Amino acid sequence: MTATTVNTVLGPVSGAELGIVAVRETLLSVLPGAQYGYDIDIDRARVFRAIAEKLNAFRAAGGGTVVDAGGMFAGRDVPLYEAVSRATGVHIVASSGQMEEGMLGGYFLTPQTNPPTPWPTAKFAALYAAEVTEGMVVPRVERRGAAGLISTATTPDGMTATDESQLRGCARAALDTGVALALRAGNDPMAELAVAVEEQLAADRVAVSNVGESAADIAAAGAFVVFTDVHAAVAFAYDGNATRTLLATGGAALTFGHEAAPASYAGLIEAVPAELRHQLLVANPAALLAAKEA
Amino acid sequence: MTAAHIDRVNTVLGPIAPEELGFVAIHEHIGYGMPGSELDTQWWKTPEQRYEETVPKLRTFHENTLPWGGATFVDATGICNGRDIDYYQSLSAKTGVHIVASTGFVGGDTALAFFERASVDYLYRQFVHEITVGIGRTGGKAGIIKVGVSRGFKMKELDLRIYRAAARAALETGVPIFTHLAVDAEPAVEIFAEEGLPLHRVLFGHADDGVSQGKVRDRWIAEQGGRIGFDTFGYDLELPDPPFWGRPRQERLEHFLGYLRDGLTDSVLASADANCSPLGWPGVKGHTINYLFDTLFPALRDNGVDDATINRIFVELPADFLTLQPQN
Numbered sequence: 287m288t289a290t291t292v293n294t295v296l297g298p299v300s301g302a303e304l305g306i307v308a309v310r311e312t313l314l315s316v317l318p319g320a321q322y323g324y325d326i327d328i329d330r331a332r333v334f335r336a337i338a339e340k341l342n343a344f345r346a347a348g349g350g351t352v353v354d355a356g357g358m359f360a361g362r363d364v365p366l367y368e369a370v371s372r373a374t375g376v377h378i379v380a381s382s383g384q385m386e387e388g389m390l391g392g393y394f395l396t397p398q399t400n401p402p403t404p405w406p407t408a409k410f411a412a413l414y415a416a417e418v419t420e421g422m423v424v425p426r427v428e429r430r431g432a433a434g435l436i437s438t439a440t441t442p443d444g445m446t447a448t449d450e451s452q453l454r455g456c457a458r459a460a461l462d463t464g465v466a467l468a469l470r471a472g473n474d475p476m477a478e479l480a481v482a483v484e485e486q487l488a489a490d491r492v493a494v495s496n497v498g499e500s501a502a503d504i505a506a507a508g509a510f511v512v513f514t515d516v517h518a519a520v521a522f523a524y525d526g527n528a529t530r531t532l533l534a535t536g537g538a539a540l541t542f543g544h545e546a547a548p549a550s551y552a553g554l555i556e557a558v559p560a561e562l563r564h565q566l567l568v569a570n571p572a573a574l575l576a577a578k579e580a
Numbered sequence: 581m582t583a584a585h586i587d588r589v590n591t592v593l594g595p596i597a598p599e600e601l602g603f604v605a606i607h608e609h610i611g612y613g614m615p616g617s618e619l620d621t622q623w624w625k626t627p628e629q630r631y632e633e634t635v636p637k638l639r640t641f642h643e644n645t646l647p648w649g650g651a652t653f654v655d656a657t658g659i660c661n662g663r664d665i666d667y668y669q670s671l672s673a674k675t676g677v678h679i680v681a682s683t684g685f686v687g688g689d690t691a692l693a694f695f696e697r698a699s700v701d702y703l704y705r706q707f708v709h710e711i712t713v714g715i716g717r718t719g720g721k722a723g724i725i726k727v728g729v730s731r732g733f734k735m736k737e738l739d740l741r742i743y744r745a746a747a748r749a750a751l752e753t754g755v756p757i758f759t760h761l762a763v764d765a766e767p768a769v770e771i772f773a774e775e776g777l778p779l780h781r782v783l784f785g786h787a788d789d790g791v792s793q794g795k796v797r798d799r800w801i802a803e804q805g806g807r808i809g810f811d812t813f814g815y816d817l818e819l820p821d822p823p824f825w826g827r828p829r830q831e832r833l834e835h836f837l838g839y840l841r842d843g844l845t846d847s848v849l850a851s852a853d854a855n856c857s858p859l860g861w862p863g864v865k866g867h868t869i870n871y872l873f874d875t876l877f878p879a880l881r882d883n884g885v886d887d888a889t890i891n892r893i894f895v896e897l898p899a900d901f902l903t904l905q906p907q908n
């Protein structure tokens with residue numbers, strides 16, 4: 287992997303090939319466990335079509351790449367993403383990592399040891415880095431293409447000890463592999479970004495969402511700020527932060543087990559003023575996603 | 581006589597008459613892993629390897645059970661723990677061993693976010709659906725409900741929610757309840773009483789394990805009418821690399837024999853809780869379901885336990901327990 291390549295589900299591509307990027311999205315979003323819900327029917331044909339329609343519309347509007355930042359345990363379906371990328375011609379970058387503590391399985395929280403100590407940083411780091419260097423897992427079946435991003439979150443009420451351990455592991459995995467880190471912040475975005483930076487990950491390798499009032503501080507620290515409100519993003523960009531501003535729909539193509547706004551990737555393009563499009567939707571995502579030499 | 585009045589036990593290949601069960605290993609696992617362990621390739625096995633580790637154990641189990649007629653393996657693996665119904669169906673069809681599968685959860689700490697957020701009513705509907713309609717798209721129906729105590733030996737709020745939902749589903753469908761751990765049983769007994777579920781429909785599991793001793797009031801549970809699970813036979817501290825829940829072999833045996841001596845045979849059920857092919861942990865080398873025949877039965881006979889008693893514990897009592905007994 288060279289300094290300018292990005293891992294897509296169909297293999298590495300040059301950062302310059304990404305085009306217009308929807309940078310922090312969720313394609314298929316399944317609340318962990320919902321796949322076992324008796325009244326939840328994940329019809330793969332329907333899932334494929336729903337995602338394909340959105341990607342086709344995105345491509346028709348000039349879009350090039352969608353980044354699925356849902357991590358490895360919330361619906362990510364690598365073979366389906368590959369097929370839908372082939373069918374639509376839209377690059378898909380998929381992510382490793384997992385969301386906040388409440389989204390983790392017992393394997394990470396109450397392992398079969400006495401006492402049941404939650405996973406340490408080094409184990410999270412190794413698990414997620416391997417998804418970049420060896421390929422993303424299809425659970426208990428196989429590894430496929432490389433993850434292009436590590437994505438995590440902290441608990442909305444405040445970062446827990448396990449959130450912190452995992453966040454450090456994600457930062458180390460990002461540092462070791464050169465891919466970027468997406469962090470959905472809890473209630474203290476600056477402190478949470480600082481955790482990643484303490485692990486020696488450069489702030490410009492981190493995209494922070496759910497920043498609340500901390501946008502200016504996050505940008506001043508050198509990280510990217512992900513907005514889901516276009517007006518706020520545009521205002522922030524015009525306020526001298528154009529190179530630190532990213533934009534996401536805040537929704538998902540399809541959800542199971544929870545509600546999220548339906549995402550329109552094409553809508554992102556139309557919403558951004560023409561003069562900011564290249565910076566916010568092309569240059570900034572490419573800068574974030576282009577892997578750094580590890 | 582309508583279909584609902586015919587005595588039946590749900591196996592993964594469909595309902596069978598209780599008389600067909602034969603010898604029952606009441607608490608076993610084809611393969612158990614904590615939720616999320618499927619993400620860690622260190623535990624992965626190829627399908628070839630999984631069948632290779634599993635089929636010979638089931639075949640030996642089948643051979644060992646021939647004196648009793650049928651062979652029945654109750655898989656106590658919860659919804660998010662790698663439960664794999666179509667795999668069990670293929671194992672059962674190819675080996676002739678009846679497999680009874682679970683709905684429910686080993687404990688609140690093995691229920692993923694979707695179920696952690698679910699109401700008692702949703703959990704109840706989940707269990708009833710899996711018992712009466714089927715699990716996922718497999719058509720296989722659950723024959724028992726698994727519930728349990730989260731790590732820490734104390735019932736948590738989610739554990740209690742699952743117990744209540746299980747009680748309601750058990751009353752309606754007639755399947756029995758299995759608990760993971762028999763510690764902190766007072767709130768469980770209270771919930772079952774509130775819901776009107778007779779305690780003989782509940783097996784309080786792992787009453788015999790090493791870490792529970794001193795914390796489990798098994799004689800008290802038996803006095804209330806609950807069934808006591810001596811279902812970790814074989815997790816002996818004498819093993820080369822015993823797990824943390826292991827116990828000295830003789831101590832467990834004495835604990836069990838105490839029930840038989842005191843005339844409490846009908847209060848116990850027994851099993852080995854072994855994994856044929858563990859999913860998210862190394863497993864315990866040298867421990868299989870066949871411990872029951874290789875080690876336990878010779879020890880019982882040495883202690884004067886007769887065949888009628890063994891028959892009672894491994895054939896008659898489990899057949900009664902597993903038979904669907906809807907309350908309405």
Ligand SMILES: [Zn+2]
Pocket residue numbers: 607608609656853
């Ligand atoms: Zn068990």
